[in-house]
Amino acid sequence: MTTAPTDTSPNTAAPGTGYGDKVIAVETAGADPIPPAERHGTPRGLLWTWASPNIEFATVYIGVISVLFFGLNFWQAATALLLGTAVGAVTHGVLSTDGPRFGVPQMAVGRLAFGRAGNALPSVVNALVAGVGWFAVNSVSAAFALNTLTGLRPLPSLLLVVVVEIAVGFIGHNFVHTFERYALPVLAVVFLLAGVWTFDGAELSAAGGGGGVGGFLLAFSAAFGYTAGWNPFASDYTRYLPQGASRLRTALYPAIGLFVSVATVALIGAASATIAAPADATPTAAFTGHLPGWLSHLVLLAIILGAVSANALNIYSSSMSLTALGLRLPRWLGRSTLVLVTGVVGTAAAWSSLADAGHAYEAFLLVIAYWVGPWLGVVLTARWLTRSTADEVLAARLTDRRYSGWPGVVALLAGVAVSVPLFSRQEQYVGWAAGRWPDLGDITCVVGFVVSAGVYAALRVGAGKSSPWGSPRTKSGD
Secondary structure, eight states: OOOOOOOOOGGGOOOOTTOTTOSSSOOOOOSSOOOGGGOOOOGGGHHHHHHGGGSSHHHHHHHHHHHHTTOOOHHHHHHHHHHHHHHHHHHHHHHHTHHHHHOSOHHHHTHHHHHHHHTHHHHHHHHHIIIIIIHHHHHHHHHHHHHHHHOOOHHHHHHHHHHHHHHHHHHOHHHHHHHHHHHHHHHHHHHHHHHHHHHHHOOTTOOOOSOHHHHHHHHHHHHHHHHHTTGGGGGGGTTTSOTTSOHHHHHHHHHHHHHHHHHHHHHHHHHHTTSOOOTTOOHHHHHHTTSOHHHHHHHHHHHHHHHHHHHHHHHHHHHHHHHTTOOOOOTTSSHHHHHHHHHHHHHHHHHHTGGGHHHHHHHHHHHHHHHHHHHHHHHHHHHHHTTTSOHHHHHHHTTOTTOBOHHHHHHHHHHHHHHHHHHOBOSSOBOHHHHHOGGGOOOHHHHHHHHHHHHHHHHHHHHOTTOTTSSGGGGGGO
16 A cells, blocks of 8 residues: 655644643644544543534524424424434434544545545535524524523624634634533533423424425434534544544444434424513523523523533534645634634624524525535535445555545536425525426425435446545555
8 A cells, every 4th residue: 555645734744742631732733643642531521522512592493493383283393303302313423533533624524425625515504604694593592591691782692692602712622622511410401401401391282284205304404414514524523533443432422412402402492482471571581481580591591501511512623624624724823713713703704693583594504504505415425335445555545635526526416406496495595396296395405415425426336446435546555
């Protein structure tokens, strides 16, 4: 086997010596593999790392919109939410095993499917979705909670929240894990108490709004889009684990943490949507309006903490996606600085969505799945086709600029090009098939996954088994 050249771009420099398991230390690692001396931790820690970020108001709202906007009754919504969450949690567990194998962020692992240059497309998209889209969504919910709790105006509330979120992501990997660990018991207790009160006052037998099959598929897509939206981050938080860490546990703990937290909180949201709320109430005030005063205040505090927990991951992984581009940037523009840059852009996006947060979030939930579905189709198919290739060979390809991943890029674009124009269902645009057959709801992510997986497999087979990356230039690594 020919050894692949090492990427020495300043913004993807290997971690500084001595970072190890230090918590209060700014991480310097970029997209290069974490060396054995820096590896630490156990898979069990992934349970709270992926549970805490989802015990927040954005997860509540998945359930709310399934009842209020998609016209489902509680039990229909619950079924759709559980199915969508389960699918996204399983794929997340699978991708989490890439961390101990290769020691690099998830979007850097994407080079195995898209090639060095082609991987820029999904990396940039993920950076924007995480660092701008999700950062804005969660910051807005926290700002509304702070506004309801203190009476402080929404804009200054927003600015206070984002400062904390950016600070956690700026410090880096170990501090993020630790923050999530201590946030989990607080968030779990408060939201479970809110859930008891909510279910006690909910009208679970109330009829739905006639959402039918279309509404069911919309709720499924929203739950899947939310849960699978974490998939492009998976190995960002497992890449420091020792290479010999159990693959089963590395997959199981994040999948369980993700599924249990999303499913529980989303179901609480669906139940709360059956309780009447004032028409002019903010989303957070509507959710807490039926709770006793003391619990309402605790929930508002938990919503703020949950938003910080989620956005710590969002802004951190956004910077990881940018380092995965492998650009030759100045040394000062490393991971921590990229956190600050994306935080400023995300704050601007949050500010612009304060006026109509509910509808903005509904559209965002569906749109993010439009790219995640095709991306997953390519990445998971690539994993399957290279399942018999040694990890050492695959690891060498990660930093070899000679490899071309044009089949992955073509497949990704094909999945988006087919699924979005035909099957998307948004307020501003309804695809041809979705408009002709309303009962389809919005199955854009499912169609995108199937099309991209099929196109990628066909192109790979057509390129020949002697060239696993669809390019003759890949033979040096075989």
